[in-house]
Amino acid sequence: MLEIKNLHASIAGKEILKGLNLTVREGEVHAIMGPNGAGKSTLSNVLTGHPAYTVTEGEIWFRGKNLLEMSPEVRAREGIFLSFQYPVEIPGVSMVNFMRTAVNEKRQHEGKDALKATDFLKLMREKKSLVGIDNKLTNRSVNEGFSGGEKKRNEIFQMAMLEPCLSILDETDSGLDIDALRVVAEGVNALKTPKTASIVITHYQRLLDYIVPDFVHVLADGKIVRTEGKELALELEEKGYAFLNE
Amino acid sequence: MKVDYKIPAGETRDLVFVNETNLDWHIIQEEKSVLRIHVLCLSQDDKDAKWQSSLTVEQNGTGCRTELYGMGLLHTSQQSFVHTRVIHNVGGGYSSQVFKFVLDDVAKGSFQGELKIQPDAQQTEAYQTNRNILLSRGAEMITEPQLEIYADDVKASHGATTGQLDESALFYMQQRCIDRETASKLLLQAFFDEVVSTLTDDDQREDITQRIQDIL
Numbered sequence: 001m002l003e004i005k006n007l008h009a010s011i012a013g014k015e016i017l018k019g020l021n022l023t024v025r026e027g028e029v030h031a032i033m034g035p036n037g038a039g040k041s042t043l044s045n046v047l048t049g050h051p052a053y054t055v056t057e058g059e060i061w062f063r064g065k066n067l068l069e070m071s072p073e074v075r076a077r078e079g080i081f082l083s084f085q086y087p088v089e090i091p092g093v094s095m096v097n098f099m100r101t102a103v104n105e106k107r108q109h110e111g112k113d114a115l116k117a118t119d120f121l122k123l124m125r126e127k128k129s130l131v132g133i134d135n136k137l138t139n140r141s142v143n144e145g146f147s148g149g150e151k152k153r154n155e156i157f158q159m160a161m162l163e164p165c166l167s168i169l170d171e172t173d174s175g176l177d178i179d180a181l182r183v184v185a186e187g188v189n190a191l192k193t194p195k196t197a198s199i200v201i202t203h204y205q206r207l208l209d210y211i212v213p214d215f216v217h218v219l220a221d222g223k224i225v226r227t228e229g230k231e232l233a234l235e236l237e238e239k240g241y242a243f244l245n246e
Numbered sequence: 247m248k249v250d251y252k253i254p255a256g257e258t259r260d261l262v263f264v265n266e267t268n269l270d271w272h273i274i275q276e277e278k279s280v281l282r283i284h285v286l287c288l289s290q291d292d293k294d295a296k297w298q299s300s301l302t303v304e305q306n307g308t309g310c311r312t313e314l315y316g317m318g319l320l321h322t323s324q325q326s327f328v329h330t331r332v333i334h335n336v337g338g339g340y341s342s343q344v345f346k347f348v349l350d351d352v353a354k355g356s357f358q359g360e361l362k363i364q365p366d367a368q369q370t371e372a373y374q375t376n377r378n379i380l381l382s383r384g385a386e387m388i389t390e391p392q393l394e395i396y397a398d399d400v401k402a403s404h405g406a407t408t409g410q411l412d413e414s415a416l417f418y419m420q421q422r423c424i425d426r427e428t429a430s431k432l433l434l435q436a437f438f439d440e441v442v443s444t445l446t447d448d449d450q451r452e453d454i455t456q457r458i459q460d461i462l
Contacts (some may be wrong), residue, residue: 051413071420071425072417073420073423076421077423084418090418091436097432098432101428105423
C-alpha cells in the first residue's frame with residue numbers, strides 16, 4: 001500500500017529525515033517510536049504534504065501512485081488520513097458543514113454523487129455511535145473549545161466518516177487519560193479492516209496495549225534503526241533508547 | 247447627507263445600511279434606548295465602489311445599549327472608510343463595536359474607531375474590536391482605535407488585528423479532502439459570521455450570506 005524509499009526531508013533548510021525506508025501492506029499496523037527530535041512528526045507531515053517540509057531525495061509510492069506529485073487534498077481523497085497531534089480549532093465553521101464538504105469532496109474524487117442531506121445525517125449518526133461521540137461535539141464549530149480528549153475523539157470520528165485506507169495517528173495518546181485512551185483505541189480498532197493499514201506514532205507503550213502493532217520501528221536521527229514485533233515496545237518502555245548510543 | 251436622529255427613551259432602532267456610499271449619521275440616545283446598526287459593504291460588480299461611513303452615537307440617558315456592526319468584503323479597487331464615535335455622556339450604559347474587513351487585490355480600507363467615556367459615565371461597559379484579513383499584497387487596511395476614558399469605574403476593552411488566513415486551519419482542511427480554495431471560502435464565511443449572525447431579520451441574513459457567497 002505504502003512504500004517509502006530512501007526519504008530525505010528538511011524544514012527551513014535543516015535535514016530531519018535522512019534516508020528513511022518503510023513498507024506498509026494492507027491489514028498491517030505499524031508503530032513508530034523514538035526519542036524526541038528523531039523525525040516522527042516530520043514523517044507524518046511529509047506523508048500528508050505539509051507545505052513547510054521539502055523532500056530533497058527519495059520516493060513515496062501509495063497504492064501504485066507517486067504520492068509526492070499530489071497536493072495535500074488529493075492525498076487525503078486518495079485515502080491518507082492524519083489524526084493530528086494538535087487538531088486545529090476553526091471557529092465559525094460547523095462540524096456538520098465541515099464534514100459534509102469533506103465527505104462530498106472525497107466522493108466526487110471517487111466519481112460518486114454527493115450525499116443527499118438525509119443520507120449524510122444518517123452517516124453522521126452511524127459513525128458517531130461507532131466512535132462514541134455525542135451531539136454536543138458535532139453541533140459545534142470544528143474543535144472550538146473542545147478539551148484535549150474531545151479533540152482526539154473528534155479526529156477518530158472524522159476518520160470514521162472518511163474511511164481512509166491509511167491512517168496515521170500522530171501522538172494520538174498525548175494528553176489523554178486512560179479512559180479516553182481506551183475509547184479512542186476502541187474507535188480505531190472498530191475501523192480496522194483487512195484492506196486498511198495504520199501507522200501509529202507514539203512515545204509510549206500504553207497506547208500499544210490497545211492498538212496492537214504488527215511491527216514496531218525505532219526512528220532515530222531521521223532513519224529507522226530497528227524493526228521488530230510488538231515485544232520491542234515493551235523493551236523500549238523498560239530500557240528506553242539508551243541502546244542508540246551504544 | 248448628514249442625518250441627525252434621536253431615539254426616544256425606552257425605544258429600539260435597528261438600522262441596516264447595505265452599500266451606502268456616503269453615510270453620515272449623528273444619533274442621540276435617550277434613557278434605556280437600544281440602537282443596533284449594521285454597515286455592510288458588499289458589491290460584486292462595482293469595481294471602483296467607494297464607501298464612506300461616519301457614525302456618531304451619544305448616550306445621553308442612563309441604561310442605553312449601542313451595538314455597531316460593520317463588515318466589508320472588498321476586492322478590485324474598492325475602498326471603504328469607516329469612522330465611528332461612541333460617546334458615553336452618562337453612566338450605566340453598554341456599547342459594542344465589531345468591524346470586520348476582508349481585502350483582496352488592491353482594495354483599501356480604514357477603520358477609525360473612537361470611544362469616549364466621560365467623567366460622569368461611571369459603570370459603563372464598552373467594547374470595540376476590528377479584525378481584518380488581507381488576501382493580497384496590494385491590499386491595504388489602516389486601523390486607528392482611539393479610546394478616551396475619563397471615568398474610573400468602567401469595563402472597557404478594544405482589540406485590533408490585521409493578518410492573513412490561518413495557514414494551519416487551511417492545511418487541516420486540506421488534510422480532510424477540501425481544496426485550498428473551498429477551505430478559504432469556508433474560513434471567510436466563518437470570519438463574517440460574527441457580524442452576519444447578529445442581523446435580526448431572517449430574510450436579510452440569508453440575503454447577505456448569499457451576497458458574500460457570490461463575491462467569494
